[in-house]
Amino acid sequence: MKYNVTIKNKSYVVEIEDINARPVIVHVEGQQFEVIPDNNPVGTEVKLEPVTANASKAKKDTKEVISFDLRKPDPNQNSNEMIAPLPGTVIEVFVKAGDIIESGQVILIIEAMKMKNSIRSTRAGKIAEVLTSVNQTVAHKQVLVKFE
Amino acid sequence: MNIAELLPELLKGLANFTLGNAIMITAALILVYLAVFKEIEPVLLLPIGFGCLLANIPLAGMTTAEGIMGVLYKAGIETELFPLLIFIGVGAMIDFSPLLAQPRMVLLGAAGQFGIFGTLLLAIALGFPLNQAASIGVIGAIDGPTSIFVATKLAPELLAPIAVAAYSYMSLIPIIQPPLMRLLTTKKERLIRMDYAPKPISQKTLVLFPIVLTIVVGLLVPEATPLISMLMLGNLLKVSGVVDRLSKAAQNEIINIATLFLGLAIGATMSAAAFLNLDTGKILVLGLIAFVLDTVAGLLFGKLMCVLSGYKINPLIGAAGISAFPMAGRLAAKTANDEDPHNFILMHAMGANTAGQLGSVIAGGILLSIVSKLV
Numbered sequence: 366m367k368y369n370v371t372i373k374n375k376s377y378v379v380e381i382e383d384i385n386a387r388p389v390i391v392h393v394e395g396q397q398f399e400v401i402p403d404n405n406p407v408g409t410e411v412k413l414e415p416v417t418a419n420a421s422k423a424k425k426d427t428k429e430v431i432s433f434d435l436r437k438p439d440p441n442q443n444s445n446e447m448i449a450p451l452p453g454t455v456i457e458v459f460v461k462a463g464d465i466i467e468s469g470q471v472i473l474i475i476e477a478m479k480m481k482n483s484i485r486s487t488r489a490g491k492i493a494e495v496l497t498s499v500n501q502t503v504a505h506k507q508v509l510v511k512f513e
Numbered sequence: 514m515n516i517a518e519l520l521p522e523l524l525k526g527l528a529n530f531t532l533g534n535a536i537m538i539t540a541a542l543i544l545v546y547l548a549v550f551k552e553i554e555p556v557l558l559l560p561i562g563f564g565c566l567l568a569n570i571p572l573a574g575m576t577t578a579e580g581i582m583g584v585l586y587k588a589g590i591e592t593e594l595f596p597l598l599i600f601i602g603v604g605a606m607i608d609f610s611p612l613l614a615q616p617r618m619v620l621l622g623a624a625g626q627f628g629i630f631g632t633l634l635l636a637i638a639l640g641f642p643l644n645q646a647a648s649i650g651v652i653g654a655i656d657g658p659t660s661i662f663v664a665t666k667l668a669p670e671l672l673a674p675i676a677v678a679a680y681s682y683m684s685l686i687p688i689i690q691p692p693l694m695r696l697l698t699t700k701k702e703r704l705i706r707m708d709y710a711p712k713p714i715s716q717k718t719l720v721l722f723p724i725v726l727t728i729v730v731g732l733l734v735p736e737a738t739p740l741i742s743m744l745m746l747g748n749l750l751k752v753s754g755v756v757d758r759l760s761k762a763a764q765n766e767i768i769n770i771a772t773l774f775l776g777l778a779i780g781a782t783m784s785a786a787a788f789l790n791l792d793t794g795k796i797l798v799l800g801l802i803a804f805v806l807d808t809v810a811g812l813l814f815g816k817l818m819c820v821l822s823g824y825k826i827n828p829l830i831g832a833a834g835i836s837a838f839p840m841a842g843r844l845a846a847k848t849a850n851d852e853d854p855h856n857f858i859l860m861h862a863m864g865a866n867t868a869g870q871l872g873s874v875i876a877g878g879i880l881l882s883i884v885s886k887l888v
Contacts, residue, residue: 388855451857452709469854478608478863480843485854505709 386444386468386488447487447510449503453477458499460510464492472510475503488512529571533785541565541780547684554684556769557657557776561680564780575781582781585774590672593665595775596658597743602768603658603870604747605760607838609722610714611864617818618830618861622868624814625834626876628653628807632799633880639795644668647884649796652679653803654873655686655836661779662740663877667884673782674793678800686840689801690808690832694848697812698828702819703852705827707861719752730875736885737878744874807835811869826861833862836873842866 368379382390388399453475460472468489475482490512497509521528544562548555568576576582589595612618633650641649648664648671660679664672682689694703723745731738750760782788815831833845845866846859 450706450855451859477859478611478839478842480839480846480859482850482857482859483854487855 383444383488388487390444444488445512446508447472447484447512448506449475449509450484450505451475451477451482452503452505453482455497455499455501455503455509456481458495458497460492460495462492462494466490466492473497484509486510526570526572531571531785533789534569534571537569537783537785537788538566540783541569544681544780554680556772557680558684560773560776561677561780561783564777565783566780567777568781568784576784582778585778586781589771589774590661590665590778591669593662593739595771595778596662596665597739598771599658599768599775600740600743601747601750601763602765602771603838604723604744604749605751605763605768607744607748607867607870608863609748609867610719611860612867613714613718613722614709614712615861615864618834618864618868619872620818620868621811621814621831621834621865622836622870622872623834624831625807625811625836625865625869626654626872627810628655628803628805628835629876629880631806631810632803635802636795636799639799641792641795642888643884644888645671647880648675649799650803651675651877651880652682652796652800653807654877655679655683655804655807655841656838656870656873656877657683659740659836659873659877661775663881666881667888670787671792671796673779673788674796675800676779677783678797682800682804683837683840686804686837687844689804690841690844691848693805693808694812694829694832694845697809698816700852702816702824702828703849704856705819705824706853706856707825707827707830707858709860716752716754720749723749723752726871730878734875734878734882736881737875740874740877741871744870804835808832811835811865827856827858830858830862830865833865834869834872836866836869838866838870839863841869 366381366384368381370377370379377393380392382392391398391400454477455473456476457474458472460466460470466472466486466489468486470486471483472486473484475484492510493513494511495509496511497503497507503509541562544558544565547553548558548562564582567573567582574580576586578584578587629650630653631650632653633646636646636649637643644667648660648668651660651663652675654660654663657676657679661672661676664675668675727738727742727745730741747760747763750756750763811831811834812828813831814834815826815828818826818831819828827849829845829849832848833842835841842859842862842865845862846857849856849858849862
């Protein structure tokens with residue numbers, strides 16, 4: 366989906382890949398950014414917030430473009446896969462292959478440092494394969510779930 | 514013998530009951546209430562509350578030198594035995610691998626101790642002598658056993674209010690810290706995701722760490738040796754993997770028994786005569802300031818590291834550098850996770866948190882060595 370955004374009389378072409386994916390992959394003038402929107406109700410203006418940043422660039426973008434910035438997406442990350450955001454032990458899995466899930470839905474729980482961490486889906490879609498199971502120790506960035 | 518003579522004897526407990534006792538028993542009941550119905554640090558507040566209740570029943574004799582509380586105090590607090598036994602258990606529960614994977618977190622553990630020295634200066638300004646001021650400052654170590662260890666050596670007369678401040682504010686960390694975290698960091702900073710160390714820590718490193726640290730800290734800050742060595746002994750029991758029974762005992766029976774007796778003995782020092790005075794009020798306020806100063810210093814240092822690292826370090830982990838293991842680390846991770854449900858900085862926060870635990874002990878030792886020479 367392409368949009369024309371005009372800020373201070375300068376217009377930018379903004380292309381959004383999949384609005385349901387988290388982070389949302391956005392292309393602005395040939396550069397690719399990741400954006401995590403606030404959970405605003407539909408119809409309200411979506412405020413785009415920074416994810417993290419290259420310091421100088423972040424500042425510049427915040428001032429001159431819009432109030433979001435942007436980090437380059439992780440080249441290791443395929444948007445069709447969910448990876449473990451932290452190392453630990455899987456103690457519960459709530460989904461199976463074939464399930465249709467929403468973005469933000471808790472798909473499994475990883476325990477680390479005696480704390481239970483709910484791992485939420487980064488996108489909506491149908492699950493093709495669950496690559497982990499209960500009691501499995503997972504490494505950071507290990508693929509947990511594949512989408513169709 | 515007539516009734517008129519018997520009556521005063523039967524009512525002597527009531528006759529000796531003062532308004533101060535009533536106030537302290539009310540305070541004891543509040544502590545017990547918080548422990549039982551709100552589940553706020555029940556393991557500590559329940560024995561402290563009950564000990565306080567016992568200390569305010571006149572003529573019971575439990576807190577005299579021969580009474581059970583007096584004996585426990587003499588055996589475990591005066592000798593510093595209980596805090597040290599507790600540290601064996603704490604050591605067996607701590608996992609230092611997040612810290613070993615990211616050694617720069619040590620800096621946050623140092624920044625989180627600022628409250629000790631800030632509060633010490635404030636206490637001096639309020640007219641406390643140096644030994645008392647240092648003991649009050651050590652509330653800023655945000656570690657119960659360390660506070661008790663230092664206060665017992667420097668100012669045993671203030672032990673009760675210091676222990677109560679340290680433990681009750683620690684239970685209030687989930688209320689004290691989050692507003693400061695949100696005030697001092699921007700949303701952009703809270704959203705920063707962090708990378709994990711690629712390689713796991715080897716068993717050899719995990720075993721060497723407690724041994725090397727005991728020797729190094731012991732030689733540099735001899736006063737910190739009792740605390741650091743017991744903490745490291747507990748950790749060695751755990752990571753060695755060959756004394757599972759001892760490690761389990763340290764994590765359960767040893768720490769539980771020591772905590773029960775420590776709580777009772779500390780609570781029993783809270784008699785109306787010793788506790789109800791202006792100094793106690795000042796100490797409770799200073800203790801709160803110590804917690805706030807630590808958190809602020811940790812967060813500001815976290816922000817500095819954030820900028821220096823090119824926005825790769827989430828400054829929230831600075832708040833975990835205050836010790837209060839493992840609550841502060843979990844809280845920092847939770848705050849980041851609340852902001853962005855896909856952001857998990859738990860291991861980094863725990864690295865800073867364990868560094869804070871070590872920092873507290875070392876800072877307590879440094880304080881002891883300096884102040885005991887000056888006083």
